[in-house]
Each structure stands twice: as C-alpha cells, then as structure tokens.
Amino acid sequence: xxxxxxxxxxxxxxxxxGSARLVACIRAVAMQGALLALLPVVVxxxxxxxxxxxxxxxxxxxxxxxxxxxxxxxxxxxxxxMEPYIGFVxxxxxxxxxxxxxxxxxxxxxxxxxHHGGLFVPTALxxxxxGFLLLITRRKALTQVLGYxxxxxxxxxxxxxxxxxxxLTVEAGILLDLLVGIFxxxxxxxxxxxxxxxxxxxxxxxxxx
Amino acid sequence: xxSRIVLHICILLVFAPLPLGVINxxxxxxxxxxxxxxxxxxxxxxxxWRKGFVFSRTTTWVFLAGPVVGLVVPLLASxxxxxxxxxxxxxxxxxxxxxxxxxxxxxxxxxxxxxxxxSSFEGMGxxxxxxxxxxxxxxxxxxxxxxxxGAEKLTLNSLLGPQLFNQWRSDAGASLxxxxxxxxxxxxxxxxxxxxxxxxxxxELTMIHEVMVLDHSGPAFGMILYGAxxxxxxxxxxxxxxxxxxxxxxxxxDLLVFLGGMLGLAVLVGVVxxxxxxxxxxxxxQVLVGTTLLSVFALVLVLR
Numbered sequence: 001x002x003x004x005x006x007x008x009x010x011x012x013x014x015x016x017x018g019s020a021r022l023v024a025c026i027r028a029v030a031m032q033g034a035l036l037a038l039l040p041v042v043v044x045x046x047x048x049x050x051x052x053x054x055x056x057x058x059x060x061x062x063x064x065x066x067x068x069x070x071x072x073x074x075x076x077x078x079x080x081x082m083e084p085y086i087g088f089v090x091x092x093x094x095x096x097x098x099x100x101x102x103x104x105x106x107x108x109x110x111x112x113x114x115h116h117g118g119l120f121v122p123t124a125l126x127x128x129x130x131g132f133l134l135l136i137t138r139r140k141a142l143t144q145v146l147g148y149x150x151x152x153x154x155x156x157x158x159x160x161x162x163x164x165x166x167x168l169t170v171e172a173g174i175l176l177d178l179l180v181g182i183f184x185x186x187x188x189x190x191x192x193x194x195x196x197x198x199x200x201x202x203x204x205x206x207x208x209x
Numbered sequence: 210x211x212s213r214i215v216l217h218i219c220i221l222l223v224f225a226p227l228p229l230g231v232i233n234x235x236x237x238x239x240x241x242x243x244x245x246x247x248x249x250x251x252x253x254x255x256x257x258w259r260k261g262f263v264f265s266r267t268t269t270w271v272f273l274a275g276p277v278v279g280l281v282v283p284l285l286a287s288x289x290x291x292x293x294x295x296x297x298x299x300x301x302x303x304x305x306x307x308x309x310x311x312x313x314x315x316x317x318x319x320x321x322x323x324x325x326x327x328s329s330f331e332g333m334g335x336x337x338x339x340x341x342x343x344x345x346x347x348x349x350x351x352x353x354x355x356x357x358x359g360a361e362k363l364t365l366n367s368l369l370g371p372q373l374f375n376q377w378r379s380d381a382g383a384s385l386x387x388x389x390x391x392x393x394x395x396x397x398x399x400x401x402x403x404x405x406x407x408x409x410x411x412x413e414l415t416m417i418h419e420v421m422v423l424d425h426s427g428p429a430f431g432m433i434l435y436g437a438x439x440x441x442x443x444x445x446x447x448x449x450x451x452x453x454x455x456x457x458x459x460x461x462x463d464l465l466v467f468l469g470g471m472l473g474l475a476v477l478v479g480v481v482x483x484x485x486x487x488x489x490x491x492x493x494x495q496v497l498v499g500t501t502l503l504s505v506f507a508l509v510l511v512l513r
Contacts, residue, residue: 007383010506018499089495096502100509107513 002042005035006123009153010099013130016150017095018088022078022142026069029149033061036153039160053171057156060175065149065182072142072186076193086137098129120161127154141189145182152178213298214288220295221287224468225438226250228445228475235479250438257431265424267327275322276425276432282315283439290446291369293467294456300366305353308365309346312399312440316342319433323421334420337490341405341417344497345398351504352388352395356451358511359385369447373454384507389451391504393477396444398497400437403482405493445474 012032016025037058040050084091102125111121131151135144152174159171230247237244246252264272289308291297320335356368359376377385398405401418408419422433449470457463488496 003380003383007387007510011503014499014502018495089498092495092499092502096506099506103509103513 002039003119005039005042006119006157008035009123009157010126013099013127013150014092014095016146017130017133018092020088022073022140023070025143025146026066026073029146029153030062030066032150032153033065034058034063036156036160037062039157043160053160056172056175060179061149061153061156065179068182068186069142069145072189076142076189078140078142084138091133091137095130095133098133099126102126102129120157124154124157124161127151127157130154141185141192145185145189148181148185149178210298213296217288217292217295217298218284220292220464221284221439221442224471225435225442226254228441228471228478229438231472231475232479232482235476236483239479239483250434254431254435257434258428260427262429263426265326268325268424271318271325272322272424273429275318275325276429276436278318279315279436280432280439282311283436283443286311287439287443287446289365290443291366291450292446292464293450293453293470294458294463295460295467297366300364302363305357305363305365305368309349309353313342313346315436315440319421322425326424328424330420331423334417337417338421341398341493341497344494344501345395347501348391348395348497348504351501351508352392355381355384355388355504355507355511358508369450369454371454371456373451374456377454381511384510385451387503387507387510389448391500391507392444392448392451394496394500396441396448397478397481399444400441402478404485404488404496407487442471445471449474 009032012028012035016028016032019025019028037054040053040057044050086094099122103122106121106125109121128151131147131149131154134147134150136147138144138147155174159174227247227250229250230245233249234244234247286308288299289297289304316339320339323331323335323338353365353368356373357363359381360367360370360372362368373385376382397403401408406417406419422430425433446467449467453466453470455463455466457466
C-alpha cells in the first residue's frame with residue numbers, strides 16, 4: 001500500500017514535469033498532496049498524532065492551496081506555460097535521470113535498517129529534485145509556486161518517516177510556513193501581472209528605478 | 210507439436226477481426242449510434258477478397274510485398290507468444306527480440322510499399338509511421354526486459370508463464386502495473402489508434418497509418434486490414450496475459466479467459482478512442498518519450 005502511494009507520487013512528478021497545461025498541473029499537485037496526506041495514517045497506523053497530521057496536510061495541500069492557485073489562474077487569465085527555459089521533453093528526461101540518481105544515491109546513505117531498500121528515501125529525494133527542476137526551468141511565477149509545492153511534498157515524505165520523533169507543533173509550523181509562502185507568492189503574482197500585464201518572471205531581472 | 214501450431218494459427222485467423230468489431234461497436238455506443246454489426250470486419254474482408262487489383266504504373270513488386278509481409282509477420286509472431294494459458298508452440302532463448310523485430314520487418318515493408326507508389330502523401334505517412342514506431346520500440350523492449358527480470362529467462366513462454374501471478378503480489382507488482390500502462394500505449398501507437406492516429410479519418414494532413422495504404426486496393430487492402438487486426442490480437446495477447454495471469458490447465462477454459470480478456474481490451478480501446486481527442490503531432494513524441502521513461506523506471510524498480 002505505501003509502495004503504491006509512493007509510486008503514484010513519482011508518476012505525478014513526471015506528469016507535472018511534462019505537462020504544459022497549468023490547470024492539469026495544479027490538479028496533479030493537489031492529488032499528490034492528498035495522497036501524501038494518507039501516508040502518515042498508512043505508515044504509522046491510526047493514532048491521534050498521525051490522523052491530525054494527515055488531516056492538516058489534506059486540508060492545506062489537497063484542498064486549500066490548490067483552490068488559491070486556481071483562483072489566481074482565473075484572475076490573471078493564463079492557461080499554459082508557453083516557453084520554458086528548457087523544453088518539456090528535456091525536463092522529463094532530466095527528471096527521470098534525477099529520479100534514477102535518487103534511487104542510486106539512497107542506497108549509499110547510512111539509513112536505519114528498516115528504511116533500507118524501501119521506497120521512502122528515494123521517493124522523497126526524487127520529489128525534491130523534481131520540485132527543484134520545476135522551479136528552475138519554468139518562466140511563469142505560478143509554475144514556480146507549483147515547483148515549490150512539490151519540493152515541500154518531498155520534505156513532507158521525509159517528515160513522515162520521522163513523524164514518530166517529530167512533535168506536532170513542528171509539523172504545524174511547517175504547514176503554516178508553506179501557507180504563508182503561498183500567500184506571499186500569490187500577492188507577488190498579482191502585483192507582477194498588474195505591473196507588466198504578464199506573469200513572466202523574466203521581466204523582473206531588469207529592474208530599474 | 211504440429212497440432213499446437215495449427216490450433217494457434219486457427220485461433221488467430223478466426224478471432225482476429227472480432228476485436229475490431231467490438232471497438233467499432235463501443236465507439237458507436239458512446240456516440241449514441243447503433244453502429245455496424247459486430248461481424249462487420251469479416252464482411253469487409255470478404256468483400257475485399259472478391260474485388261480485383263488495381264496497380265499504378267509506377268509501382269514494382271515491392272508494392273505487393275508490403276501487404277503480403279504485413280499478413281505473414283503477425284502469423285509468425287503469434288507462434289512465439291502464448292495465448293493466455295496456451296503455451297506458444299515455438300520458443301527458444303532470445304525469441305523476445307525476434308518478436309519485437311518481426312514487427313519492425315513488417316513496418317519496413319509497409320513503409321517501402323508506401324514509398325514505392327511515388328506519391329508524396331504516402332511518403333509523408335511513411336515518415337511519420339517510422340518516426341513514431343522507433344520511439345515506441347524501446348517502450349516495448351524495456352517492458353519485456355522487466356518481465357525477463359522477473360522470470361530470469363529470455364523466452365516469451367517463460368516470461369509470460371504462471372509465475373506472473375505471484376509477481377503481482379510481490380514487490381514487483383508495481384512495476385508490472387507500470388509496464389502494463391506503457392505496453393497499452395505502445396499497442397495504441399502500433400495499431401494507429403486514436404490518441405496517436407485516427408483509423409477512420411481521410412484527411413491527408415492528419416493521417417499516419419491510413420495514408421500509407423491509400424493506393425492499395427482489393428485483396429491487397431484486405432491483406433493489410435487482416436494483418437492489422439492480427440497485429441492487434443498478438444500485441445493484445447501480451448497485454449491480456451500480463452493482466453490476467455490465470456492458468457487452469459484445461460485448454461478450453463484458458464482459451465475462454467484469453468478471449469474474454471481480448472474483448473475487454475477491445476472495449477477499453479473503444480472507450481479510450483471515444484473519450485480522448487487526437488494529440489497534436491508534436492505532442493506524440495513527448496508522450497512516447499514519457500512512456501519509455503516510465504518503462505525504464507519500472508526496470509530500475511525491479512533491478513534494485
């Protein structure tokens with residue numbers, strides 16, 4: 001069951017790297033967040049801690065943030081990522097390479113015995129790398145937000161691994177940070193679009209007084 | 210031995226056009242039409258056999274070799290692949306490579322016959338066909354490699370043997386699921402089905418496979434249709450066997466499971482055709498590269 005969840009997460013990584021349509025991308029990331037919210041319950045069984053963690057993650061990652069992003073899309077009226085810095089196929093191939101690299105790399109890590117050979121650590125690393133790639137290779141601020149979200153999902157997988165040792169307050173803090181980050185980015189996106197009538201971040205590199 | 214071969218070929222020849230009829234019926238149901246009768250592909254073939262040939266003056270013997278090879282190759286390939294629980298009559302180490310490249314041979318001759326007509330349309334179709342299939346080929350090979358890793362042997366018979374049932378339950382089940390999806394996409398590409406090519410369209414600019422056989426007529430065209438139907442059956446047999454790895458031991462029951470799976474697959478193809486639109490041409494390579502990466506990823510999973 002956990003393996004199936006983690007595999008689906010990796011597939012969603014690939015999908016978001018290769019897809020040009022923003023709405024589909026946002027839905028995919030929402031799906032990923034919702035699946036990850038199941039993860040603590042599946043791994044650690046039904047306890048108050050894990051259910052709280054799962055519910056919180058589900059509300060934030062699976063429902064609230066995607067809703068915010070979809071609203072942002074409606075307001076700035078964009079449908080697709082037009083021309084990324086690196087093409088979609090190239091990004092996909094890079095993503096596959098980093099995923100394979102994550103699998104190889106996690107075999108060399110000095111992990112606890114029960115985490116060896118599992119999918120947890122490689123999936124977490126691969127998801128983080130995919131988020132990084134999305135952040136780096138896209139021009140639109142919104143897709144960069146999505147990359148940031150996927151990156152956070154990767155960190156969340158790591159956190160689930162340690163969730164026995166991690167108090168709820170820390171988790172809540174991370175989720176809140178994320179939410180604040182998304183809010184700030186949403187405001188920034190709106191400002192950019194009002195200023196330049198586009199949300200390409202390229203224009204920001206040539207700032208003048 | 211001989212009786213097994215005859216049985217295998219008989220099953221293929223008799224049942225090959227049926228999935229096409231099921232696909233058309235499914236599409237008709239989705240569109241709210243009654244649709245052609247289930248046995249329409251058989252009637253079409255019979256009608257084409259009664260007609261005469263029309264040859265263009267620019268063509269040579271290659272033009273006729275295309276349909277003939279396209280008919281014989283799926284027959285040969287079907288001898289290498291088990292139909293559900295029925296073991297393949299011919300099997301030797303490494304026959305999976307022969308299996309993949311027999312289709313390559315058929316494709317070469319179809320494309321050569323298309324080029325032989327000297328029409329620019331057919332040349333365009335041939336170009337698209339070989340481009341897409343060379344991207345679909347690694348998907349198929351990596352998928353077979355995943356199976357080979359599970360069976361520890363290199364014959365199609367043992368790849369698709371009864372151990373598949375336990376493989377679904379073990380850790381390799383996830384990668385089996387992945388290659389099932391990838392092989393389904395490869396099947397759609399190879400049989401020129403909707404997300405990649407529309408078998409019903411006759412607008413030259415959008416055609417891929419259909420455009421290559423525009424000049425064929427009568428029995429030659431019948432051979433092409435029959436060959437395409439058999440190709441669907443042989444590649445579909447691979448998929449059905451992975452999806453339904455049950456082995457009862459009695460030939461009629463195994464055959465029933467296989468044919469039921471085949472019809473289910475045909476319905477699935479019909480549903481995909483009715484619910485999806487054709488991809489834009491530049492998107493097709495992206496999708497195929499994606500599926501190749503997925504099957505590589507499945508291989509990474511079983512190699513760990």
